Amino acid sequence: MATTDSRSLASTVKKLVLVGAGGVGKTSIATRLIMKRFIDPEMTVGLDVESWTAVDTEHGVSMRIVSFDLGGQPQFRFFQSDMVAGAHLALVVFDITRYESFLELGEWLEMTSEIPASRRILVANKVDLRPMVMVDEAKSFAHQHNMPFVLVSAKEGIGFDDLEREIWAALLPQAQGTS
Ligand SMILES: Nc1nc2c(ncn2[C@@H]2O[C@H](COP(=O)(O)OP(=O)(O)OP(=O)(O)O)[C@@H](O)[C@H]2O)c(=O)[nH]1
C-alpha cells in the first residue's frame, strides 16, 4: 500500500469556498459535487463545512477538497471575510432566474479578491428554469473579470461535468505540484 507523508498529504488538501446571494443554490451545488444527487436543502446558517476526495483518473491524481459553503443572507456577512482566507478556489454563484443575484456578484468578487481570477469560477445555477439573466451578459461579465464560466442545474445535474472540469483545470497544476 502506498504511504503518504504528512507534507504531501497537506499539499493535496484544497480549500474551496462557495459564495453568492442567499438561495442561489450553493449548498445544492456542494451536495451535487459531493453526493452526485440533489437533496432539498435548508438555508445555511452562517457556514457549512464539508470535505471529500476528488479523483482525476486521467491524470492519476486525487485531492481532498474542503468546502466552505457560506450562507448568503446579509446577517452572516460580518465574519465571512475570515472564512475565505487561504482558499485555493471559489465558486461564485448566481441564480439565472434572479437578476438581483447577478447584480450582487461584485460584492462576492470583492470578498474573494485574494484568489486569482482563473481560480474563481462564475457559476450560473438553476438553468432548468426560465432564465432572467441573458447568457451573453453573464459570459461577458465572466470575460471582463477573466473568470471561467459554467451553466449548471444542481437540481437536474446539468453542467456538472463542465464544472468538475473547470475545478480540475484550476487545481490540477497545484495538485501535481507544478504551481
Ligand atoms: N429549480 C432549481 N432549484 C434549485 C436549484 N438549486 C437549488 N435550488 C433550490 O433553491 C433553493 C435554495 O437552494 P440552496 O442550495 O439552499 O441555496 P444557497 O445558496 O445555499 O442558500 P443560502 O444557504 O441561504 O445562502 C432551494 O429551494 C433549492 O431546492 C436548481 O438547480 N434548480
Ligand SMILES: [Mg+2]
Ligand atoms: Mg446554503
